Every structure is written in structure tokens, then in C-alpha cells.
Amino acid sequence: MLSIIIGAVIIVVLIFVGIEFGINDTIFSVIFVVVVIGAGGIGLFYPAKGFTDWQLVKETELVTLSNSVASQGSGRMFYVSISADNVYSYRYEIESEFKTEGSKSYKVDTVSGDNVEEIEEPNSSKAILQEYHRKGKMSIWSFAFLSDETRYVFRVPKGTISREVALK
Numbered sequence: 053m054l055s056i057i058i059g060a061v062i063i064v065v066l067i068f069v070g071i072e073f074g075i076n077d078t079i080f081s082v083i084f085v086v087v088v089i090g091a092g093g094i095g096l097f098y099p100a101k102g103f104t105d106w107q108l109v110k111e112t113e114l115v116t117l118s119n120s121v122a123s124q125g126s127g128r129m130f131y132v133s134i135s136a137d138n139v140y141s142y143r144y145e146i147e148s149e150f151k152t153e154g155s156k157s158y159k160v161d162t163v164s165g166d167n168v169e170e171i172e173e174p175n176s177s178k179a180i181l182q183e184y185h186r187k188g189k190m191s192i193w194s195f196a197f198l199s200d201e202t203r204y205v206f207r208v209p210k211g212t213i214s215r216e217v218a219l220k
Contacts, residue, residue, distance in 0.1 A: 059091020
């Protein structure tokens with residue numbers, strides 16, 4: 053909020069300075085757009101006061117879990133970026149209205165990115181997916197809209213993660 057007000061004050065000052073000193077219209081327009089976008093972006097979306105604590109919102113017992121690597125890339129005229137992220141596919145049991153006695157229904161979902169963590173627990177006998185959320189705190193500087201974050205934690209029994217090691 054305050055950053056938007058400061059941006060508006062800067063715009064008003066720029067208008068008076070531009071009229072007084074006869075700043076070039078192109079330069080003034082560029083400065084105007086940069087100040088409006090910067091002040092608006094900070095005031096609306098940046099969580100200047102930080103985030104709330106992580107809160108567990110969902111826990112799912114898993115039937116299967118697999119991990120693979122997916123690559124993605126983006127290219128421009130002079131710059132090419134390639135990155136690889138772990139992709140986790142998991143299956144869990146769901147309630148189904150078409151379920152017959154003795155049969156089970158399953159659903160498969162996928163998550164990927166830097167917000168995924170896997171933890172091996174020594175005293176566990178089942179695999180669980182825990183989903184955590186946190187939100188940006190509103191402050192006098194910003195509203196922190198759209199600053200929600202999600203983190204996924206796979207908790208699996210110790211010894212169930214197999215790692216492939218290849219030497220060259």
C-alpha cells in the first residue's frame with residue numbers, strides 16, 4: 053500500500069519536474085511506466101513482511117511412488133537455458149461410487165519442482181505425502197496478493213528409496 057502511494061508521489065513529482073525542465077516525452081514515458089509497474093508490483097504482490105509459517109493442509113497415504121527426471125528448456129536468440137527437475141508420480145486410493153466389493157480405485161498424480169522433498173523415516177511402515185502451504189504477510193508496504201507457496205514432503209520408510217549411481 054505504502055509503496056503504491058510512494059510511486060504515485062514520484063509520478064506527481066516527475067510530472068512537475070518534467071513540465072518545469074521540459075524533459076523529453078520518450079524518456080518521461082519510460083520513467084513513468086517503470087515507476088508505475090515497479091510500485092504497483094511491489095505494492096500488490098511482494099510479501100515485504102515475509103511469509104507465515106508452513107501449515108500442514110493435507111496428508112495422503114500412498115500406494116506407489118516413482119521418481120524420474122524431466123528436462124525443460126527455453127531459448128532466445130542468443131541464450132538457451134536447459135534445466136532438469138525431479139518429477140514424482142504417486143498413486144493413492146480414492147473413494148469411488150462404482151466400487152464393487154473387494155475392488156479398489158486409485159488415482160495417479162504428479163508433482164515436480166524445487167518445492168518437493170523426500171524423507172526416509174526409520175520407524176515408518178507406510179508412505180505418506182504431506183502438503184504444506186504458507187502465505188505472504190500483508191504489511192503497510194504491500195498487500196502480498198498471489199504470494200502463496202506450496203511444499204510437498206514425501207515421507208517413506210527407510211530403505212525404500214533406490215538410487216542409481218553411474219560412474220564414467
